[in-house]
Amino acid sequence: MPELTSDPATRGRYAPSPTGYLTVGNARTALLAWLDVRSRGGRFVLRLDDTDTARESVSAADICADLDALGLDWDEGWDVGGAHGPYETSKRSDRHRAVADDLIAGGAAYWDYTPAIADVSAHKAGRREAKAGRNVHRGTPDAVDGVDPVLRLRVPDAGRIEVVDRVYGKISVDVADVSEVALMRSDGRPTYHLASCVDDADMGVTSVVRGADWLNSLPQHVLVFRALGADVPAFAHVPLLVGKDGQKLSKRQGDLSIRHLIVDEGVPAGALCAYLANLGFEERSDLPTLTEMASTFDIGHLGKASPRYDPKKLEALSRRWLAERESSERLAAELRVRAPVELSDEQVAVLVDGVRTRIPTFAAAGDLAGFLGLDDSPGRDVTVLADDVVAPVLGTRPWDADALAAAIDAAVPAGPDRKARLGAFRDALAPGLRVTPPLHVMLAALGPDRAAARLAPT
Numbered sequence: 207m208p209e210l211t212s213d214p215a216t217r218g219r220y221a222p223s224p225t226g227y228l229t230v231g232n233a234r235t236a237l238l239a240w241l242d243v244r245s246r247g248g249r250f251v252l253r254l255d256d257t258d259t260a261r262e263s264v265s266a267a268d269i270c271a272d273l274d275a276l277g278l279d280w281d282e283g284w285d286v287g288g289a290h291g292p293y294e295t296s297k298r299s300d301r302h303r304a305v306a307d308d309l310i311a312g313g314a315a316y317w318d319y320t321p322a323i324a325d326v327s328a329h330k331a332g333r334r335e336a337k338a339g340r341n342v343h344r345g346t347p348d349a350v351d352g353v354d355p356v357l358r359l360r361v362p363d364a365g366r367i368e369v370v371d372r373v374y375g376k377i378s379v380d381v382a383d384v385s386e387v388a389l390m391r392s393d394g395r396p397t398y399h400l401a402s403c404v405d406d407a408d409m410g411v412t413s414v415v416r417g418a419d420w421l422n423s424l425p426q427h428v429l430v431f432r433a434l435g436a437d438v439p440a441f442a443h444v445p446l447l448v449g450k451d452g453q454k455l456s457k458r459q460g461d462l463s464i465r466h467l468i469v470d471e472g473v474p475a476g477a478l479c480a481y482l483a484n485l486g487f488e489e490r491s492d493l494p495t496l497t498e499m500a501s502t503f504d505i506g507h508l509g510k511a512s513p514r515y516d517p518k519k520l521e522a523l524s525r526r527w528l529a530e531r532e533s534s535e536r537l538a539a540e541l542r543v544r545a546p547v548e549l550s551d552e553q554v555a556v557l558v559d560g561v562r563t564r565i566p567t568f569a570a571a572g573d574l575a576g577f578l579g580l581d582d583s584p585g586r587d588v589t590v591l592a593d594d595v596v597a598p599v600l601g602t603r604p605w606d607a608d609a610l611a612a613a614i615d616a617a618v619p620a621g622p623d624r625k626a627r628l629g630a631f632r633d634a635l636a637p638g639l640r641v642t643p644p645l646h647v648m649l650a651a652l653g654p655d656r657a658a659a660r661l662a663p664t
């Protein structure tokens with residue numbers, strides 16, 4: 207693997223809002239932001255974007271747990287601290303208000319007294335440039351009695367704003383098309399537009415990777431950075447994931463939270479990362495870990511089209527991941543937690559080797575251990591499976607999966623009866639179960655005594 211470059215001057219951040227558990231879309235953005243920083247040996251900062259308290263539904267710890275479950279780490283953040291804290295936007299409002307005063311004093315922002323937009327005609331009158339079809343808001347700077355003003359960014363009267371996005375390339379907009387976005391609400395709380403730029407500038411952020419839903423706000427953010435006298439970070443906007451129907455991902459596609467996928471469905475985090483981080487890039491045939499991905503990562507190669515999130519592709523990749531890349535330790539730990547009965551060390555070892563090539567998730571591994579929870583009652587149909595077929599299998603020594611596989615092959619040779627006989631074996635060992643591990647794996651995990659009890663004639 208090539209050496210990673212080390213450039214501690216690169217500072218990238220991820221700024222999640224605590225409005226819900228991380229979704230596949232959020233997680234992908236976080237992964238790309240992390241890879242962008244780690245590929246350059248920079249520092250990764252985690253900042254809580256809690257500017258919209260009304261929509262908060264999860265705790266900051268929940269978000270850390272989700273990012274941690276993905277295998278991400280960070281050098282600075284609200285939980286680990288750092289030299290640029292606090293790392294919760296809500297704790298920085300004094301700073302935001304002080305900056306707002308500076309912006310007003312410098313002419314970069316003004317109080318807008320446009321009455322609340324219940325009255326559309328008043329809203330329209332507030333536009334300085336009434337260009338047909340353009341939704342460009344310009345405020346009313348003259349005080350109006352009874353109106354609590356919002357603070358707006360002042361957009362210059364003429365000229366263009368130019369900025370290069372690392373994914374979308376050169377962006378050049380006429381200021382006439384740029385809305386004067388709100389920087390502070392009428393109750394004095396800063397908006398994302400103000401807080402995010404101030405925090406990025408204060409935290410020395412050089413690299414921002416965020417969802418393309420913010421691309422339209424980029425010109426305004428460039429103006430805010432300039433007004434702050436700060437360098438504009440290098441921006442990379444990532445096209446948002448869409449569902450199979452090409453529409454925005456929504457609850458219709460099921461529970462799209464990382465927590466659901468990892469905890470409930472048991473998708474290995476490594477597989478999820480390999481899938482999500484590759485969406486929008488040229489498809490890879492290998493199954494890289496995050497560190498392997500970081501060695502060649504270049505966000506400039508990300509396509510501009512919205513990639514499709516396809517649970518079937520994720521499942522196929524997860525299957526391969528479990529067969530080829532998942533560590534035995536992790537699979538063993540998951541099996542212990544997810545199996546319906548307590549497993550001995552020997553049983554875990556047998557199952558790890560015996561199931562890893564036939565499961566799409568850890569949950570499926572737990573399900574495959576279900577046969578161990580059944581009663582050891584006699585279950586052999588002697589009309590299909592005679593004593594002389596079963597006895598040599600039960601006499602196998604050493605009692606291990608390889609020897610048992612060979613014994614079964616010898617006792618049930620190829621021929622017209624083979625399928626029925628193997629089926630009868632299975633019915634005796636795991637009556638009523640639709641999915642089971644292969645016979646030799648079940649036998650090895652049961653041990654000779656329990657296997658003999660189940661293979662006794664009914």
Ligand code: GLU
Pocket residue numbers: 220221222223255402415416417420
């Ligand atoms: N909380 C915002 C989001 O999740 C942050 C965007 C950003 O990274 O600046 O979309």
